[in-house]
Amino acid sequence: MARKQPYSQRLTMAMENGFTDSGNPLFRRFGFNVKPDADIDALYVVATTFANLCNLELGEITLTENSYLRPSPNS
Numbered sequence: 001m002a003r004k005q006p007y008s009q010r011l012t013m014a015m016e017n018g019f020t021d022s023g024n025p026l027f028r029r030f031g032f033n034v035k036p037d038a039d040i041d042a043l044y045v046v047a048t049t050f051a052n053l054c055n056l057e058l059g060e061i062t063l064t065e066n067s068y069l070r071p072s073p074n075s
Contacts (some may be wrong), residue, residue: 001072004034010064013047015056
């Protein structure tokens, strides 16, 4: 069997930052490296708080996780 060993995470927020001439929203993206063991609820609170401080509408929050795949120690 294999196991997953997380080594990095990146939190990305897309916030509305105006509109195109045709009325479609423009998004500005901000990304932050976060600890692999960061609490999901805390990351959500931080992202929404940051958007509120910027006075921008939060479009989406994504979390990209990178992990090594390793053999299980018992294999």
